[in-house]
Amino acid sequence: MSKKQSKTQRQVQKDQTRKHLIETAFEQFAQKGLTTTRTADIAKAAKVSHGTVFAHFSTQEALLNAVIEEFGARVSLRLHELAVRNNSLQDVLAAHLKGLAEFEAFYTRLVIEGRLLPESARNAFIIIQSAISFHISQAAEREMQAGTIDPYPIHLIFNTWVGLIHYYLANNDLFAPEGSVLERYGQELLDHYMRLIASKV
Amino acid sequence: MSKKQSKTQRQVQKDQTRKHLIETAFEQFAQKGLTTTRTADIAKAAKVSHGTVFAHFSTQEALLNAVIEEFGARVSLRLHELAVRNNSLQDVLAAHLKGLAEFEAFYTRLVIEGRLLPESARNAFIIIQSAISFHISQAAEREMQAGTIDPYPIHLIFNTWVGLIHYYLANNDLFAPEGSVLERYGQELLDHYMRLIASKV
DNA sequence: TTACTCATTGACTTTATACTCATTATATTT
DNA sequence: AAATATAATGAGTATAAAGTCAATGAGTAA
Numbered sequence: 001m002s003k004k005q006s007k008t009q010r011q012v013q014k015d016q017t018r019k020h021l022i023e024t025a026f027e028q029f030a031q032k033g034l035t036t037t038r039t040a041d042i043a044k045a046a047k048v049s050h051g052t053v054f055a056h057f058s059t060q061e062a063l064l065n066a067v068i069e070e071f072g073a074r075v076s077l078r079l080h081e082l083a084v085r086n087n088s089l090q091d092v093l094a095a096h097l098k099g100l101a102e103f104e105a106f107y108t109r110l111v112i113e114g115r116l117l118p119e120s121a122r123n124a125f126i127i128i129q130s131a132i133s134f135h136i137s138q139a140a141e142r143e144m145q146a147g148t149i150d151p152y153p154i155h156l157i158f159n160t161w162v163g164l165i166h167y168y169l170a171n172n173d174l175f176a177p178e179g180s181v182l183e184r185y186g187q188e189l190l191d192h193y194m195r196l197i198a199s200k201v
Numbered sequence: 202m203s204k205k206q207s208k209t210q211r212q213v214q215k216d217q218t219r220k221h222l223i224e225t226a227f228e229q230f231a232q233k234g235l236t237t238t239r240t241a242d243i244a245k246a247a248k249v250s251h252g253t254v255f256a257h258f259s260t261q262e263a264l265l266n267a268v269i270e271e272f273g274a275r276v277s278l279r280l281h282e283l284a285v286r287n288n289s290l291q292d293v294l295a296a297h298l299k300g301l302a303e304f305e306a307f308y309t310r311l312v313i314e315g316r317l318l319p320e321s322a323r324n325a326f327i328i329i330q331s332a333i334s335f336h337i338s339q340a341a342e343r344e345m346q347a348g349t350i351d352p353y354p355i356h357l358i359f360n361t362w363v364g365l366i367h368y369y370l371a372n373n374d375l376f377a378p379e380g381s382v383l384e385r386y387g388q389e390l391l392d393h394y395m396r397l398i399a400s401k402v
Numbered sequence: 403t404t405a406c407t408c409a410t411t412g413a414c415t416t417t418a419t420a421c422t423c424a425t426t427a428t429a430t431t432t
Numbered sequence: 433a434a435a436t437a438t439a440a441t442g443a444g445t446a447t448a449a450a451g452t453c454a455a456t457g458a459g460t461a462a
Contacts, residue, residue: 010459014409035317038449049411054451056409112316115371116236126375156393160365167364170316174327192357200401211429215439239419250441255421257439 018056021046025067030105034064034113034121061118068110068124075103076131083135089149090194092139093161096132097190100165101182108169108181133158149197161193219257222247226268231306235265235314235322262319269311269325276304277332284336290350291395293340294362297333298391301366302383309370309382334359350398362394 007015024046028037039060043050057063082095100107110125117125140157143149168189172181208216225247229238240261244251258264283296301308311326318326341358344350369390373382 008460010407010409013459017409033317039451040449050450051411051413051452052409055411058451060450115313115374116234116317152393152396156389159368160361160393160397163364163366163368164361165364166371167360167367170367173316188357192353192361195351195353196361196397198401200399209430211438214429218439240421241419251420252422252441252443253439256441259421261420 014056017048017052021048021053021056021063022066022070025063026071026106029064029067029109034109035116039063061120064117064121065124068121071103071106071110072124072128072131075099075107075128078102079132079135083139087139089136089139089143090190092135093190093193096136097165097182097186101180101186104169104180104182108172111166111169129162132162136161148199150199152197157197160196164189164193215257218249218253222249222254222257222264223268223271226264227272227307230265230268230310235310236317240264262321265318265322266325269322272304272307272311273325273329273332276300276308276329279303280333280336284340288340290337290340290344291391293336294391294394297337298366298383298387302381302387305370305381305383309373312367312370330363333363337362349400351400353398358398361397365390365394 021042025037025042028042028045031037032041039053040050042063043053046052053063057066079095079099082099083092087095114122114125136158137154140149140154144151168175168181168185175181176184222243226238226243229243229246232238233242240254241251243264244254247253254264258267280296280300283300284293288296315323315326337359338355341350341355345352369376369382369386376382377385
């Protein structure tokens with residue numbers, strides 16, 4: 001019944017290869033795109049045979065799902081670290097930007113290609129968004145209660161903000177042809193948005 | 202030297218087929234997606250042979266470009282009709298929504314897949330955006346001068362608005378699983394946005 | 403030490419789809 | 433009316449990329 005029994009060298013090796021494939025795929029996806037990266041590219045970059053990819057993931061889609069879930073776990077953890085306390089909305093949004101900036105390349109690919117991914121992958125992305133939404137909504141409600149920002153429907157508060165950020169990310173080739181959109185425009189977008197929703201009283 | 206010489210039956214026929222292909226492709230793209238619609242699908246829907254597609258367009262990409270340009274011409278014309286006069290920003294944005302609504306399915310595909318298209322197609326899309334931007338920016342500047350909306354950098358005025366609209370379009374499966382996002386949310390988004398930028402004085 | 407298990411390999415198979423081209427039928431020209 | 437040009441056809445070709453599987457060899461258990 002027990003699974004205890006310390007891992008054999010083989011199990012360790014297999015787990016390692018799997019992790020290595022996810023990590024390599026993550027980098028390749030960020031670099032070349034989620035739908036355009038070929039399984040053979042990933043195998044090559046990971047320095048394993050093409051067949052090994054399919055020994056670990058039954059299909060390309062399964063690999064993509066594993067990578068997105070891994071990403072979701074990382075980004076959620078990071079956002080939680082950055083935004084647990086009862087911070088101001090401005091602080092939470094700043095944390096949002098900071099958290100995304102750490103994974104900007106991959107996140108941008110998700111924004112650009114999200115709607116073209118298999119449903120399972122898209123669902124994983126939506127769940128990540130929900131986690132983000134939760135933090136932002138909470139902070140926004142506190143401030144509306146306090147009167148420091150005007151009362152708006154929460155979903156519009158969130159969607160306007162995310163729409164703005166995604167628009168810049170999705171057009172990163174125009175806004176920041178080389179380098180990071182969030183580094184270049186993050187602060188400006190945050191200031192602008194805070195000014196928009198600031199209390200008019 | 203002259204090209205005058207009234208068109209022969211053959212030329213008429215060829216022009217017709219070409220137009221018919223563009224029209225059919227436009228519908229198919231709107232329905233099935235720009236990158237996922239196959240040339241064979243278009244041929245079938247247009248009730249011509251697969252070969253005919255390539256008799257009129259040297260490559261798939263050339264057909265896509267022709268369709269986007271046709272779309273650009275139509276939407277620009279329509280926006281011009283709707284927004285030429287010195288209207289308020291609210292009127293211009295309403296015209297923007299109305300113009301887009303008439304082509305919502307295709308426009309949404311452009312938003313969703315824009316970054317995955319060949320450069321020439323993406324450029325055509327960017328040019329359309331510029332035409333839109335022009336109208337909106339003009340109206341916004343007038344109102345900022347008049348003091349009816351607060352002074353913001355023009356590009357942020359435009360990008361926040363378009364980001365919001367694109368966010369709803371890009372997630373139309375969540376916001377309006379069946380039917381039109383713009384019909385369902387257009388007015389709400391417009392009101393929300395106008396309230397955000399309204400003069401705080 | 404020997405028999406067995408299994409992670410890895412890479413050549414091969416399969417599938418999808420853009421694109422070609424010899425042929426056909428019809429319009430145009432002489 | 434005969435000769436020619438060309439729009440349309442659709443079976444065929446080329447290519448790319450996912451996925452398969454028998455062979456290999458190193459780790460594990462007896």
